[in-house]
Amino acid sequence: MEKTQIIENIKVRSGGGLVEINDRSLRRIYVTIKKEALPKIARYLFNDVKARFVTASGVDTRTGVEILYHFSIDKIGLMVSLRVILEKPGLEIESLTSIMKCAEWIEREIHEMLGVDFKGHPNLKHLLLKDDWPEGNYPLRRDQQ
């Protein structure tokens, strides 16, 4: 599948959930979407395009948390990064584990590092931090010491 067709399909599938498509370079696209559209587009990329889920990265923007879900379409060497912006307080988003098992660990990691609640995650316990890590203390948050 061609890059232009993938961009087109993302536009169609996201309905009103698409905010912006940044066609950065030959092999990098950043797509900003509303959080409601995430499962639909993730399902499209993972199940239909057979993209490989690389990882997700979260960053605290002080007013909220921005999560990037990185997918790699290896056949054409394209990275598609879905950007979702969550507002503080009440950082929560639908878990992608029902679509792809491989998102389980990274969602646990973002949960403990940034305090994002992944709704529907089967096992949202600590991954990297020890079990008795203080409740409500998120190491990658900028609004905390």
Added chain:
Amino acid sequence: MSDKIIPIGPYHPLQEEPEFFRLRVDGEVVTDIDIEIGYNHRAIEKISESKSYDQVTFLVERICGICSTSHPFAYTNAIDDLLGVEVPERALYIRTIIGELERLHSHLLWLGLAGHFLGYNTVWMWAWRYREPVLDIFERITGNRQHYAMFKPGGIRRDLDEADFPWIKKTLKSLIPKFDMFKGAVIDDPVIRARTEGVGVLTKQDVHDYACVGPTARASGVAMDVRKDDPYAAYGKVEWKVITQQGGGVFAKAVVRILELYESTNIILQCLDKMPKGPIDLNIKDMPAGEGIGRHEAPRGEVFHYVMSDGGNSPARHKVRAPSYMNIASNKKAVIGETISDATIILAAVDPCYCCTERMAVVDYKTGKKVFDGQDLIRLSQEKTERLRQKTKNR
């Protein structure tokens, strides 16, 4: 319901990534596995936010003790992507050489360990013996056997001396007959085949579900390789092929790694011939705001780095994902239904630098009595090989 649990891990001096496998067993058969990581979380991503872009190269080089160049490779790719710059061609060739030398020594290291787990200690000794010349090359061209400190955003730190090239080529070519020997010892050996073929199989669908990368994916017939898919450095400028196998088991993973030894040697020899003269560094001074993604096909699979800059002196966010993060999780699929004597080699087959088998212990949870310890488990694995060896002899 089984009441026996085998804890494996989490620490061993040989491991660069401690992890803890809890195998639930029914008799000899593994019925469930629970995987825990995070025993050695060093907060590298957080530390990175307080270092300068140049210092981060040294920081990420210390993530892994075996494939130490993989992370600087992916990180510098991310910075080059962020800046949108063209790195000087000579630097790209040198980066490629360092990356492939690393694959050689890492695959040989794995081959040795796999041989030991299976009771082929000769393979172990050979593999590590022939890893030494690769480390000698590293020492000659970078000054170090590990942690080469060659990479920097926009180029490399030191040039190669053309006077060393004949010696490097001679040393590399002398390794090819040794690789042939391994190919014979591993691929043509009926006992190793019986021990590993069809053991711990991952199907193409499993590879997709668990998002496996590297030799773990390629052994299941998935031709993914970042060097080919998203060419960087000099990988698009030399001739080589992606090695795949269809079996999906431990044997297929071993074959992929052995055949990759030839490809890596081939890539390095071509780079030495094709490398142009010229500058090796862009001397980047300022970092604009922006974001970049860098990838590198490390010996164990794709390393991914995401760097976000706010225009300051340090990364605003630096996300690192190592290949084992994806591959280790696939053990949940590979090991269930197999026997304890095969668990050692299956868990080792994704090459998580996982060498802590002597810390294994089988404990009867009802009585609290130790049934087997780690040495017993390696012995079990080696005895199984010996039985197969005798059987093959008597046929």
